[in-house]
Amino acid sequence: MTAPKKVVLAYSGGLDTSIILKWLQTEYGCEVVTFTADLGQGEELEPARQKAEMLGVSEIFIEDLREEFVRDFVFPMFRANALYEGQYLLGTSIARPLISKRLVEIAEATGADAVAHGATGKGNDQVRFELAAYALNPEIKVIAPWRIWDLTSRTKLLEFAEQNQIPVAKDKRGEAPFSVDANLLHTSSEGKVLEDPAVEAPDYVYQRTVHPEDAPDTPEYVEIGFERGDAVSIDGKALSPATILTKLNELGGKHGIGRLDLVEGRFVGMKSRGIYETPGGTVLLEAHRGIESITLDRGAMHLKDELMPRYAELVYNGFWYSPEREMLQAAIDHSQAMVSGTVRIKLYKGRAQTVGRWSDQSLYSEAHVTFEDDAGAYDQQDAAGFIQLNALRLKLLAARARRTKG
Template sequence: MARDIKKVVLAYSGGLDTSVILKWLQETYDCEVITFTADLGQGEELEPARKKAEMFGVKNIYIEDLREEFVRDFVFPMFRANAVYEGIYLLGTSIARPLIAKRQIEIAREHGADAVCHGATGKGNDQVRFELAYYALQPDIKVIAPWREWDLTSRTKLIDFAEKHQIPIAKDKRGEAPFSVDANLLHTSSEGKALEDPWLEAPEFVYSRTLSPEEAPDKATYIEVEFEKGDAVGINGEKLSPATILTKLNEYGRVNGIGRLDLLENRFVGMKSRGIYETPGGTILLAAHRGIESITLDRGAAHLKDDLMPRYAELIYNGFWFSPERQMLQALIDKSQEDVTGTVRLKLYKGNVSVVGRKSPKSLYSLQHVTFEEDSVYDQRDAQGFIKLNALRLRLLNQRGRN
């Protein structure tokens, strides 16, 4: 099997795990390794990853800023659907994986590579997300998943391997890490170790992207978010790019303690896991998007979207971004957004985000129809027949019960 692999594209962060994987690939498969590092807004300096890859003799090193593509082509389409998994999770990790996988496959094609490799473990969801995307885009690609192949089954063995091969180890990796972290422009997730007991409240040091609500300002912050066809296009009257919008919303959320989530979720592979998520900008964006939909979206369309949303969210969570059913749902969702244009005013205060105003040139709100004052457009007597027709089956059911 090892002889079949001549060139592999590795999703490379530059951290301990993927650095060990890089060396392991060279030793086990005796192949050329191409590294790909994606800047998705994780807030880390990525040049050290280049230096580490050069240290291993890697000739083709890709470090790419994909923040705009990430928000424009992945985050925004997902938010048009108001997608949340199991009612509260905004899918920050899930939505990043198909983009990384897509770019890996593109690089593999450019270099004629016959394999791709990821660093996801055999217990989590990411292995599924990466590999379903790989196979959807390149059915005959070979996939290497070291955590399912090697014998480095503990943190101690991983560190021993690194020391043997003179792989630099960050000081905080020499002992048992308190928890693992994944980050991008949409969110930060923390799992494992100190967080594994679901009864214990997560310590404050776990949170890295938000102030605690108790420390947030005592005065509310008001902002306005502008939308065109379901996507945010500006904040407070200033037109901005997708990634810039999410960056600014993240800062508003950080200062006001918005977007914290302690979630016990059902992984696709079957087990439950506990995660601490911070999605400051995304939490604000979701509230804003639902706010503009409330004034522009027809009731039937809105309720159909809400019915379909859990299915759509589950597809993303489980790794089926490139599936035909997700694409079909996306087409329906995008059709619903054609008139979702306007401005939403939000109040941010101590961990909470509230819609306090909304306006739109495509508004379906009619003050003439809903006013409590006298009007000439709605005959209240029409409601009597409407109610009687809707009550007919209930009355017949009751009569049958009496017989």
């Protein structure tokens, strides 16, 4: 790859990306533009601006993308009830296509010919960042320093930082206990004290949720309103997508909801152990399935459940901007046309449980299911023929088995 002239760097302001910033400047002699996204990670972003200025950056982009993140990425994914390997709510995975989108857009706006990220060569994020970037601009150059530089240890990183007057926080002078990624949907912790999957994660790893045993002894109820598959209100009050998720995070975290200790199969081939906290997302998933249960036809619901693992895998593997994900999204979104109404959720000791649901679009008919007199709404004798037709092939199979038994 020819040396880039101008690079847009996904920049957190932390030690690693500050080192990458300086490395790009010294290795390629190029101009670096920094992009820092506020996805609800809960950190003050102004220090990132100050550090970028100190390192000689003149074009600095710091953007609040929380509403776009939830509206255009999290909510579409939740319409699918997406769970990777049956458990993971894809909090890190779903943030990467938005970051890549803005990297590519800023590169075009500033005349940059390359983008750069700080993902390592062992993880999934390098794949997600780069697949998204190439899908949006096939001509873009992508620089992944962790795959090409010789700063292969924490000691070498710190030496490079000191040589280039990059400030190093005191607690960074040694091995960090674990690595954390956070956004409005979740926190992800992995590495170091978490690398042995046989050992229970220490409680200090958890940042957004109280221990379920320490959660309030009194349950709390919340009512979530939906329109066309998306949450639009809490307790009758209309709220923006990011505000809804923020509120559900507060409620879920208070009651110890959304903790997950998972060993997952990375796209690059290895297994890894992660500790995830998705309090608001866990409540939202429960509520969405609750409203679907009365508004979505059985055939549509079951087909959605069949498609979901494939959809989740596409998101996890970094194929958000692929035609197959968009095809699945179109089918999923079509299914949500009548998924509107309200769900009441009980929050208690680490669990979010649907305890009530109602909708003007409900397919639930009490007249048909009642154990009392249904006033002719359903003729139970119809079931006899239904059963005989469905039993026919089973009878034929059983008869053959009897004939050939001897």
